[in-house]
Amino acid sequence: MKNKPLYFDYASTTKIRQEVYEAMLPYLQEEFGNPSSLYDIGIHNKKTINQCRKVIASLINAEQHEIFFCSGGTEANNWAIKGVAFAHPNKREIITTKIEHPSVLNSCQFLEKLGYKVIYLDVDAEGFINLQELEEKITPNTCLVSIMMANNEIGTIQDLEAIGGICARKGVLLHTDAIQAISHLPIDVKKLKVDLLSFSAHKFYGPKGIGCLYIRTGTKIENLIHGGNQEREKRAGTENVAYVVGMAKAIELSYQEMFTHNERERTLSELIYDRLKQAIPDIRLNGPAIGSNRLPGNLNVSFKNVDGSQLCFELNEQGICVSTGSACHSDLIEPSHVLQAIRVPDEYIKGTLRITIGKDTKVEEIEKLTQEIIKRVKK
Ligand SMILES: Cc1ncc(COP(=O)(O)O)c(C=O)c1O
Structure with a gap:
């Protein structure tokens, strides 16, 4: 690879931080025992996993035995949706939204093929659901409501406490994709x-x-992965001890630093947006205003009559990593379902960039990013 890239795609993925890497290392080599084994190196790793479970549970105010490890967000979403649906054969309705991640939407579409009815709630221009509509759509046949806590494209943070209140009152299970x-x-x-x-x-x-x-x-839920009796017989497969250790360390650190990182990321988002807006006054901010209803490091902007994918390729040539507002379906580049759901106007929708910043983003990097975008959009 050329020079170190200027990375503005933290919502896509992040680099393992040093403390996490160091915590994981022993479990990739010396501490290799299978947690299901009955000798010391196995028993030690079982204890390690359960210690990690305890750490994670305490951070989200859950009980230790309510935490189940799996292969990532996609599996967790698949499991929640299909697992609850299969455990409630007499209730064949699910409510979700039009702006969920594909791991939720495609799980729901799979269930539709099996005869389930799925209601996809509309969102307003900023990506918020209508709480009254949610309440009205719940019926005695609803087995699950699945609504993401924060959107990965436009950063909208839903009022999950209100959603939880409605579901609890109506006696319906609530799943949330809290991945972002x-x-x-x-x-x-x-x-x-x-x-x-x-x-x-x-x-x-x-x-x-x-x-x-x-x-x-x-909560009644069927298993998705069948096999051995790991994870209290709910999710089979030999545990990835090193990664569980890494996840627990990472979440612990992110909780400790949450406030500082949020403040900093919000300030930097504002800085990028202000610079772009000054040079390109007809820029459009997609999603809620920068503030408490929006993920702090998320900036999703559209430029009028610009080709966002081309812009993204050109920025890549300069070593800058950003996302577009498009998804690739069978070799066709189409505006994302989220931008369509919030009804971004035609002349803007194809000119969308998602810029997401994180703990390592530097002000100097923002200089370069904004300069390169302005130069191309204004040409
Ligand atoms: C909101 C949301 N849900 C689910 C996923 C899928 O998570 P994973 O990459 O761990 O499978 C992502 C990842 O991009 C996401 O942003």
């Missing part, structure tokens, strides 16, 4: 009244391929 939210918002599963919550370590400076599903005690 977890390192930015303090989570208290009891206060939020969520029954299932997914997260993934690679969004908060932990390793890829490890995640977690919180399952409230008493």
Whole structure:
């Protein structure tokens, strides 16, 4: 690779931080025992995993036995949705939103093929659901409501406490995809009244391929992965001890630093937006205003009559990593379902960039990013 890239895609993934890497190392070599084995090096690793479970549970105010490790956010979302649906064969309706991650939307579409009815709630221009509409759509046949805590594209933070209140009142299970939210918002599963919550370590400076599903005690859910009796017989497969250790360390550090990082990321987002707006007055900010209803490091902007994918390629030539607002479907580049759901006007939708910043973003990098964008958009 050429020079170190200027990275503005923290919502996509993050680099494992040094402390996490060091915590993981012993478990990749000397501490290799299988946690299910009955001799010391296995028993030691079982204890390690349970210690990690305890750390994670305490941070989100869950009980230790409510934390289940799995392969990441995609699996956790699949498990929550299909697992609850299969455990409630007499209730065949699910409510979700139009702006969920594909791991939720495609799980729901799979269930539709099996005869389940899925209601996809609309969102307003900033990406918020209508709480009254949610309440009205819940029926005695609803087995699950699945609504993400924070959106990965436009940063919208839903009022999950209100959503939890509605679901609890109506006696319906609530799942939330907290994969983008977890390192930015303090989570208290009891206060939020969520029954299932997914997260993934690679969004908060932990390793890829490890995640977690919180399952409230008493929630009826089928297994997705069948095999041995790991994870209290709910999720089979030899545990990835090193990655579990890495995830616990990463989440612990991200909780400790949450406030400082959020403040800094919000300030830097504002700086980028102000610079761009000054030079390109007809720029459009997609999602809520920068502030408490938006993920602090998320900036999603559109430029009028600009080709966002081309812009992204050209920035890449300069060593700058950003995302577009498009998704690739069978070789066709199409505006993302999220931008369509918030009804970004035609002349803007294709000119969208998602810029996400993180703990290592530097002001000098922002100089270069904004200069390169302005130069290209104004030409
Ligand atoms: C909101 C959201 N949900 C789910 C996922 C999938 O998580 P993973 O990459 O761990 O499978 C992502 C990752 O991009 C995400 O941002």
